[in-house]
Amino acid sequence: MAPLQALSSVLLLLLVAQHAHTAREAAHDYDFCVKTLGADPASAMADELGLVVIAVRIARATVKATGDRIAQLQAAETSPRRRMVLEECAKDYALTVRRLGRAVRDFAAGGDEGRLTEAATLLEQVRGTPARCDKAFVFWVGERTPLTDADHELNDVTVLALKILQHCLNNGAK
Template identity: 30%
Template structure:
């Protein structure tokens, strides 16, 4: 009995990621495990704690991508790519993601879900715009992919927590 409890606690990250990948084949299991497991205490957390890890990582990646776009704009001279990067920067800057962590911590799951959905929409808009610059290697592919994955993970967690809160 004790072994089972310890085993369950140690596997929460992997079990959660398996469920998410089974529900949405676009999510990457290894990315999910690495992300949610990035906090040394993640294996002791419940789903709410894993969600906090996800939204913190999403916030950091989103903010980092904005800074990366600004750096690229200084280095790139190709007009079509500059135009695409400018659109991405406008799209990313439009959303005030600084509210995500406080909203999540306040257990305002519907609001957190809307913010994460907006992040996902921004990523898709930017990714589409930059990938249209034919003949060039899209410079935001990795950043956009990470934001997509983190958004998907956070959305899954928020949706589960929202459903649990309704059932109480």
């Protein structure tokens, strides 16, 4: 029962935390939270920290898939500028995979406040990875990014994990 209460508390937290957003945006956040975390059967029995781990693992899978997609684009690319930008994007996504892996290890090692704060820092560093790639394409190539909406979902999942983690830190959950 407690894990279901944790999921309900997180969902309520996300809705309340969005007081500056419109009702439509809050409903989108709620739907995204339910869809994302609900995709993992373990979420039904997870406590708040478990929900953070699930969100981080989903973010890591998203990053790995985008990294694979970038590698495919690199293999087919003939423009030197586009190839250069894809290389920079690939490096950034590889670093993002490592950061998310470290965050998961921090959670697995225990929920002390120092490790949770370090994990939050890693998640903050991950935010913006798709935007950095987008900006590089515009700046160096003068074109829109080849990244898709699915690639950009990384930010939404990362923000979700950060909001739940912040709730854990504010309530002393370990």
